[in-house]
Amino acid sequence: MxxxxxxxxxxxxxxxxxxxxxxxxxxxxxxxxxxxxxxxxxxxxxxxxxxxxxxxxxxxxxxxxxxxxxxxxxxxxxxxxxxxxxxxxxxxxxxxxxxxxxxxxxxxxxxxxxxxxxxxxxxxxxxxxxxxxxxxxxxxxxxxxxxxxxxxxxxxxxxxxxxxxxxxxxxxxxxxxxxxxxxxxxxxxxxxxxxxxxxxxxxxxxxxxxxxxxxxxxxxxxxxxxxxxxxxxxxxxxxxxxxxxxxxxxxxxxxxxxxxxxxxxDVESRHLDHAEAVIVSFGAAARPSYQAVLAARKTGESIGFVRLKTLWPFPEEQLARLFKDLKRIFVVEMNMGMMVREIERVGCEAQVIGIPKVGGEIHRSSEILQQIRG
Amino acid sequence: MSQQTNPLGKQQEYYRKRYLRNLPTAFCTGCGNGSILGSFVRAVDALIVEKKLRKRDILCVSGIGCSAWIPSPYFKGDTLHTTHGRAIAFATGAKIMNPKLNVVVFTGDGDGAAIGGNHLIHAARRNIPMTVFLVNNMIYGMTGGQSAPTTPLHVRSTTYQRHPEPPFDLCRLALGAGASYVARWTTFHVDDIIASMKEALLHPGFAFVEIISQCPTYAARFFNEYKDALTPKEQEQFQRSPGAWMLKALKGKRTGKELDHPRYELTLKDRTIELGVFIREERITLTETLQALWK
Known part of the structure; x- marks a missing residue:
């Protein structure tokens, strides 16, 4: 075209x-x-x-x-x-x-x-x-x-x-x-x-x-x-x-x-300055994830957003740098938890929490918010 | 025997220098693959001398199994040694992308008729211009003598005491699937193979040549079934050269005419295989119909 x-x-x-x-x-x-x-x-x-x-x-x-x-x-x-x-x-x-x-x-x-x-x-x-x-x-x-x-x-x-x-x-x-x-x-x-x-x-x-x-x-x-x-x-x-x-x-x-x-x-990051937590996602699941980040930030929560553009080679060094001072990392993906294991390996001291979803539906941003606030 | 005293020495040297890589052979003593490779380089050489073919345009594709080793690594030209059963599918991509290539597939009965059977019938149906030499030794040789789809009923293999399935008649399969050139020979008929190879290489369409070959290491065991019925002289022949004896026992028969249903009987009582060129037809090919879409 x-x-x-x-x-x-x-x-x-x-x-x-x-x-x-x-x-x-x-x-x-x-x-x-x-x-x-x-x-x-x-x-x-x-x-x-x-x-x-x-x-x-x-x-x-x-x-x-x-x-x-x-x-x-x-x-x-x-x-x-x-x-x-x-x-x-x-x-x-x-x-x-x-x-x-x-x-x-x-x-x-x-x-x-x-x-x-x-x-x-x-x-x-x-x-x-x-x-x-x-x-x-x-x-x-x-x-x-x-x-x-x-x-x-x-x-x-x-x-x-x-x-x-x-x-x-x-x-x-x-x-x-x-x-x-x-x-x-x-x-x-x-x-x-x-x-x-x-x-x-x-x-x-x-x-x-x-x-x-x-x-x-x-x-x-x-x-x-x-x-x-x-x-x-x-x-x-x-x-x-x-x-x-x-x-x-x-x-x-x-x-x-x-x-x-x-x-x-390799990686796209948004709103990471002074963030205590971050949502990591990729592909279609990153869309509601980003919505959730925006909604959370409106209510004053200091949460950032990281999206993997490349899954493999896994951008380890880059992520380790981004994750350095974080307390919690949420990994949103449409499976039972796959990339979350990779994130755990570079997650430094932060607590890594998976937000998996299966069943052929993408996450709703409200579901993600509920999980990160829960 | 030294080169000087071997009457075929000079001729062999000619083909070896031009068409073969200088590598030790991996084939068993008495294997039919050597005859097939020899026939192939002779057919190719004849066509090159007649200026009907350029060596650089030849692409040999093979899968996995003893047959795959005929062109790769021995043929000194472009070779693509692929995964088990998929040679024809790889060849399809190469031929469509570059229609100038003269694509030749070497496959076996396990590679081409069992795991790769689907690709064979679809390539025949599409009439994509390529040549398939299917070497049928009626057994899985490389892995050590297991039953193949071409193994005769009731013979012994390393997976069955008495092979429980009837064998596949691959020429009838190719004819049914729409191949526009189909022939069958045994490695005993080298002159016919060379003539058929020359014809197939120039055939504008899908050419299928089944070459019945001997596996003196594993398939020769089939013939233990008949041992008791043999005269002492025949038994001695069998011991000395199981491969040659096998070809004789199979009773290949030249037909000299085109046939829809060439006979292929491999029972204990009747071992008759009809040989010859069963069809040669010119039909519209896949490369032509694909390029017609460009308009």
Whole structure:
């Protein structure tokens, strides 16, 4: 769509963000509440000389975008809970083979089919630990339609910059909610494009990859494998090579964390001056949380607001700094208490109190107020 | 045997230098995978010499299992060694994103017909231009001889004393799903395999070639069932080369004509497998229909 202001749902914003970032391949499988992303991509991609393919399941969707990424395109898929579970094995493949791509999970209330059309935030740990083996993911958590657009653009940039899958952990609420969306002019938001292959191994002349991403069909004789391998792609199960690979994945995540902090994409804080307590939240749950903070401050309570824009890498240092002199930290999330455990680890001396809610409804600000006053 | 005295030495050296990575083989002695890799590089070389194919356009995709090791790491070209059963789905993404690639999938009977069966039938239905070489050794070799969907009824595997299920006829599956080129050979028929591979690689649509292969390590145990019925000479042959004996015992029969229902009998009494090219048709492909949406 042309630059301008539109009144659209989060799914459309996400899809437009992907197109803005240069996504030209989308493989998907219909699932609520990610359908508006899928349908919008299906309509828009051919207009941009791109490809939308509806695959036979989410396993195949994930596989197809990995294949497309190695064939040279910016690729993406979008799904929800059950589909995200199915994608986990191939997502692990993408982490190990360092394939740039974007996966959007419009989280719904689970487990299993659960409340198919209703929002949840129960996949945040699956984003971190879902696939078998050690991975070091990057995951964004948008809380508005505008952020569905912006974070999808950022997700593509980080995936290209660090050669890794990046997750956008949306939820049913932000995916179906309608709000004004500002689409910026081309070039207003920075776009990271793929770094083509330049570096060769200093001694052997073999391809030796760090952040450069080669593609099929260029005569590089690429060896891509999900087995443990040397930097050249040759399978090798010896401890030192695989250890180096895994350490490298974690190193990349750390670097990404630094970059996220520099760009202000890790944590957002408001009203923290002289605050004794704080409400921490993310995604759709942060909306009533912020309302509760505003209401509490009207009655003179000194309470602040912290929102996680990035769930993973978990912004530990940043949060530890923000939490330093606080007495109480409330963690509002739509699950039985997941991120609260992470907060506890950096909560310094403050008392950490979870305000969980399940059942497919987002919190009411009155409920949150009741809990923090209780 | 030294290179000088081996009459095939020079020829092997030619293919090895151009098309293979210099790595030790992981295949068992007598395994059919070597013949398949040899046939593949010969087919590819012939097409390159005829200027019908560029080596850099070839992308070999494979899943998990012994068959996956045929192209990866041995074929010196672009290779994508993926997760178990998903090779065709990975290949679909690569082919659509870059239609210039000549995408070749190597898969096995476990990889392509059990865990990956769904991707196989949908790729055939879509008629996406790619070639699938399904190596059917009737067993899970890499994990040590467990029953596969292609294991003959009543033979012994490491998971069943008497395998209780009938085997899958994969050519009929591919024909039913809409593949526009379907052929079946055994590793005994290398010339036919090479001819079929050449045809399949140039086929504008989804090509499926089933290659019946021998697993002398595990599947050879099936034939213990028949041991008592063998003459001492046959028993000696079996002991010496179980792989070769297996192929003989399977009684592959060339048909020379297109068939909707090629015979595939693998019972103790009747072991007849009809071989040949069963269909070659030109139909509209997925890459064409997707690009038609651009207008």
């Amino acid at each position: 042309r630059p301008g202001v539109y009144f659209v749902d989060g799914g459309i914003a996400c899809a437009e963000g992907a197109l803005y970032a240069g996504c030209r391949f989308f493989a998907g499988y219909p699932i609520t509440p990610a359908t508006s992303i899928v349908e919008w991509m299906a309509e828009r991609l051919p207009q941009e000389q791109g490809y939308y393919v509806q695959m036979e399941d989410e396993i195949a969707s994930m596989a197809a975008i990995i294949g497309a990424s190695w064939a040279g395109g910016k690729a993406m898929t979008a799904t929800s809970g059950p589909g995200f579970s199915l994608m986990q094995e191939n997502l692990g493949y993408a982490y190990l083979t360092e394939t740039p791509l974007v996966v959007v999970d419009a989280q719904r209330s689970g487990p299993s089919t659960g409340q198919a059309t209703m929002p949840g935030q129960q996949d945040v740990m699956q984003a971190r630990y879902g696939t078998h083996g050690d991975i070091a993911p990057i995951a964004f958590a948008p809380w508005s339609v505008q952020e569905m657009f912006d974070f999808t653009v950022h997700a593509f940039n980080y995936s290209e910059q660090f050669r890794t899958p990046v997750l956008v952990m949306a939820d049913g609420e932000v995916s179906y909610m309608r709000e004004p969306l500002q689409i910026p002019k081309q070039g207003a938001l920075p776009i990271t494009n793929r770094r083509s292959l330049t570096s060769k191994h200093p001694r052997t002349g073999e391809i030796f990859l760090r952040y450069e991403m080669p593609k099929f069909g260029d005569g590089h004789d690429l060896l891509v494998t999900g087995s443990a391998h040397r930097p050249t792609g040759v399978r090798d199960y010896s401890p030192r090579y695989h250890r180096a690979t895994i350490h490298w994945l974690f190193e990349k995540q750390k670097e990404a964390g630094k970059a996220l902090h520099q760009e202000g994409l």
